[in-house]
Amino acid sequence: MATIGKITQATSGTAAVRYAEGKEKLKASTKQFLLKSGVDSHVVDQLHDRAVVKSGMNIDPEFASTQMKATRSAFGTTGKETVRVIQSFSTADLNPANPKDWQKANEIGYQLARKAFSGHQVAIYTQLDGTGHKLHxxxxxxxxxxxTGKKYHQHHDWQRLSAISDDICREHGLSVIERSKDPRE
Incomplete structure (x- = not known):
C-alpha cells in the first residue's frame, strides 16, 4: 500500500536535498540486498547515491540545492526553506529489486508533485534503503x-496529499489504505 508517511518543514533546504539525494551514501548492505535479489551487477555497480532515481519539476535534481537557494534569494524568502514529503510503497506493489519499479515510484512521486505543488520547484529522490528495502x-x-513568491502554506496537508497520492496510485493499479472520512464510522 502506498502511503504519505511524513511531512515536515526544513530550515535548511540544502540539508534537506543533501539527505534525500544521499550522494555517495548508498550502503554496501543495500547493494548486497540488490545483488542477492537478482539485480544485474552492472546496474548495482553504477549505484552510489541513496537516491536510485531522481527527477525534478521546475528544477534540475542534480542542482536542486543551488537552484532553490537562488529562487528563495530572488524572492527574499526567509524562515523555513522547504517542505519534505515521504511517500512510501508496499513491496507487494513495487519490488525494490526491480529497476523498472524504481522508475515507476519516481514517476508517481513526480505526478504527486505536479498535482500538489504546482508553481513550485520540487525535487523527487527515490530511495530503497532502510528497513525492508521499501521503495520510497x-x-x-x-x-x-x-x-508570486509567496511561501507555500497548506493546512491539513497530510489529508490532502494522501488523497492525491491515493488517486495517483489507484491509476497505476497500486493498493492504497482505505480510509473513511470520519474515523468513528
Whole structure:
C-alpha cells in the first residue's frame, strides 16, 4: 500500500536535498540486498547515491540545492526553506529489486508533485534503503511560488496529499489504505 508517511518543514533546504539525494551514501548492505535479489551487477555497480532515481519539476535534481537557494534569494524568502514529503510503497506493489519499479515510484512521486505543488520547484529522490528495502520518495518542495513568491502554506496537508497520492496510485493499479472520512464510522 502506498502511503504519505511524513511531512515536515526544513530550515535548511540544502540539508534537506543533501539527505534525500544521499550522494555517495548508498550502503554496501543495500547493494548486497540488490545483488542477492537478482539485480544485474552492472546496474548495482553504477549505484552510489541513496537516491536510485531522481527527477525534478521546475528544477534540475542534480542542482536542486543551488537552484532553490537562488529562487528563495530572488524572492527574499526567509524562515523555513522547504517542505519534505515521504511517500512510501508496499513491496507487494513495487519490488525494490526491480529497476523498472524504481522508475515507476519516481514517476508517481513526480505526478504527486505536479498535482500538489504546482508553481513550485520540487525535487523527487527515490530511495530503497532502510528497513525492508521499501521503495520510497523523498519529495523536497521549495517554499516560494515561482510566480508570486509567496511561501507555500497548506493546512491539513497530510489529508490532502494522501488523497492525491491515493488517486495517483489507484491509476497505476497500486493498493492504497482505505480510509473513511470520519474515523468513528
Amino acid at each position: 520518495n523523498h519529495i523536497v518542495v521549495n517554499m516560494p511560488n515561482l510566480k
